[in-house]
Amino acid sequence: MARKKVVEIVLDTETTGLDYTKERMVEFAGVRLENGKIKDEFQTLINPEQHIRKSSIAIHGITQDMVQDAPTEAEVMPKILEFIGDYPIVAHNAIFDYNYLNEACKRTTGNELQNERIDSQFMFKELYPELESCGLEALTKKFNVQLTNHHRAMADAMSLAIAYPQLKKLYLQKYDWETKQLDNVDYLFERFLRIQQSVNTLQAELQDLKSVFKLYFELGGKPITAQNGDMLVFQSKQSFHYEFDEIKDVLDEIGALSKAVKLNTGFIDRLCNGLSLDECKREIIQSARKELTENRNVQVIKASKQ
Secondary structure (H helix, E strand, O other): OOOOOOEEEEEEEEEOOOOOOOOOEEEEEEEEEEOOEEEEEEEEEOEOOOOOOHHHHHHHOOOHHHHOOOOEHHHHHHHHHHHHOOOOEEEOOHHHHHHHHHHHHHHHHOOOOOOOEEEHHHHHHHHOOOOOOOOHHHHHHHOOOOOOOOOOHHHHHHHHHHHHHHHHHHHHHHHHHHHHOHHHHHHHHHHHHHHHHHHHHHHHHHHHHHHHHHHHHHOOOOOEEOOOOOEEOOOOOOOOOOOHHHHHHHHHHOOOHHHHOOOOHHHHHHHHHOOOOOHHHHHHHHHOOOOOOOOOOOOOOOHHHO
């Protein structure tokens, strides 16, 4: 029996900025994979017909002059949509690229994208949760793929296209292993509790050792170098606390308010779901929603708290 052909489109976009509701694409690149093999590619600069932010140019290097004679979104989207067809879209942090493509699709066709979205960053995190970075550079390094000209669309898309089949194979193997453990879930929970207790004990032991090291340095001790070259040093960092109401106007005036203040989205969600807001204010807040994310996790409830 002939092997079923599996087609996936690995892609990357570069943009004028980060807010997909206001910004536009300046470059698109896609690589067509058939059963994990590269079969075709498509790349184009795009004239966004709007300003490219300096912060974005600093990342991808695409300037206003470079896109001046490039096709516009309306001109190039039919070609992009023809290339991706109805096949699954693969991208690193796929929600970013998908949102830009989806907005462009709505503007030019009146319809939303229906393609399945595959996030290689999520897969990479699932396979290697211990790694500090889960970016494209970390992924390509892990799978020995050379990443050159990073943050240009075709370079990133091609590097991901080469690494993705290896990533997908391991991810599917992991998923297969997980599904085979479902019949053992009661026993695995008992094992989990034993490991968790061991981890808690080790963390307490580490904290005790750190306390000794801290005392050593406070009494004038010098840095210590281990046999492998790792060095133990002491660092002290001072920071101030600020009265927010006294500085918020200044922060807003200089355009730094959004960077200085992190929105408590959990509180905003609870506020919208509560009864204290009138309908008008609730609608204003809800209309400001940009993206829906979901965090799935397991939690152990201690017997004493049941």
